[in-house]
Amino acid sequence: MKVKHIMVIDDSNTIRMSVQHTLKELGYPITPAENGFDGLNKIQDICSKGEDVAMCIVDVNMPEMDGISFVKEFRKTDQFTPVIILTTESGSAKIEEGKNAGASGWLVKPFEPSALKTTVQRLIR
Amino acid sequence: MLRKENSKYGVPMYMLHPGDYYVTDQKCLMGSIAGITAVVCLYDPGRRIGGMGHFIIPGTQGTEDILFDDISKEGILKIEYIMGEIVKLGGDRKDLKAKLFGAGSYPGTDNNPLTLSRSNITFLHDYFRNEGIPIIKESLGGRHRRKVLFSPVDGKVFMKLLENNMDASKFIELEKQYVDQVFRSGDTYGDVIMF
Numbered sequence: 001m002k003v004k005h006i007m008v009i010d011d012s013n014t015i016r017m018s019v020q021h022t023l024k025e026l027g028y029p030i031t032p033a034e035n036g037f038d039g040l041n042k043i044q045d046i047c048s049k050g051e052d053v054a055m056c057i058v059d060v061n062m063p064e065m066d067g068i069s070f071v072k073e074f075r076k077t078d079q080f081t082p083v084i085i086l087t088t089e090s091g092s093a094k095i096e097e098g099k100n101a102g103a104s105g106w107l108v109k110p111f112e113p114s115a116l117k118t119t120v121q122r123l124i125r
Numbered sequence: 126m127l128r129k130e131n132s133k134y135g136v137p138m139y140m141l142h143p144g145d146y147y148v149t150d151q152k153c154l155m156g157s158i159a160g161i162t163a164v165v166c167l168y169d170p171g172r173r174i175g176g177m178g179h180f181i182i183p184g185t186q187g188t189e190d191i192l193f194d195d196i197s198k199e200g201i202l203k204i205e206y207i208m209g210e211i212v213k214l215g216g217d218r219k220d221l222k223a224k225l226f227g228a229g230s231y232p233g234t235d236n237n238p239l240t241l242s243r244s245n246i247t248f249l250h251d252y253f254r255n256e257g258i259p260i261i262k263e264s265l266g267g268r269h270r271r272k273v274l275f276s277p278v279d280g281k282v283f284m285k286l287l288e289n290n291m292d293a294s295k296f297i298e299l300e301k302q303y304v305d306q307v308f309r310s311g312d313t314y315g316d317v318i319m320f
């Protein structure tokens with residue numbers, strides 16, 4: 001069976017670590033990235049090893065490439081892998097932008113660990 | 126937050142109350158009074174962007190992994206708000222520097238002041254170490270309130286220790302209201318929206 005990674009893309013190391021901490025019992029390898037651009041590069045590395053991405057958890061406000069731009073880029077080559085936005089942004093215009101870019105869901109920080117875990121379990125296959 | 130257009134310093138002045146945060150790339154001063162709460166000043170000196178946040182984490186016991194503890198979420202969230210605005214103005218977390226004030230310990234709160242102070246100081250140190258953001262200056266703990274003035278575009282800070290709570294009676298009341306609210310809102314989380 002193919003190894004499937006959960007991407008955790010956030011410019012905060014603290015958030016990356018706490019998401020990792022929350023999801024570790026699900027048993028998926030977790031690949032952290034610091035911004036959208038770093039995330040796309042790491043996804044490319046994963047695919048070139050013959051492995052796969054099970055899901056992406058992505059922040060919005062990041063330097064170099066923000067989360068919405070990441071989703072747009074990612075969706076050019078992958079229409080099916082779930083992408084959850086995890087952000088402090090809660091404005092309806094931003095959420096609409098995320099939806100239109102092709103995100104699967106929107107979680108507002110602070111996240112409840114059990115809610116994140118349930119959402120991931122529900123979307124992942 | 127109070128905004129004074131014509132402060133005596135010749136630039137706009139923003140007075141942050143406990144629970145507030147503010148970020149800008151405009152020349153101004155931000156001020157606050159930190160009691161048992163913490164005032165965090167973050168700035169990107171190269172890009173001349175900075176922000177201040179005023180918060181407390183409701184930690185009544187020392188925990189080992191304080192960053193993963195639920196009590197830390199108020200602190201992480203407030204700093205995330207500041208970082209988010211800094212990023213929107215073109216800043217980068219990697220270039221930020223921090224100056225930290227407050228987390229004083231003195232009687233008068235309902236909770237054990239020493240453990241509360243210690244939890245907040247531990248949180249701040251762990252958080253900024255974890256983010257790789259250098260702490261350029263700090264004045265934390267002890268039985269003081271601190272009046273802080275911060276110039277966000279260059280990171281300059283003027284701090285005064287307040288003895289006997291002078292000049293701070295309004296802040297003491299606001300701080301009490303804010304701290305009570307944080308302690309009560311333990312299980313408040315953000316929304317989950319599925320598309």
Ligand SMILES: [Mg+2]
Nearest residue numbers: 011059061062
């Ligand atoms: Mg961010």
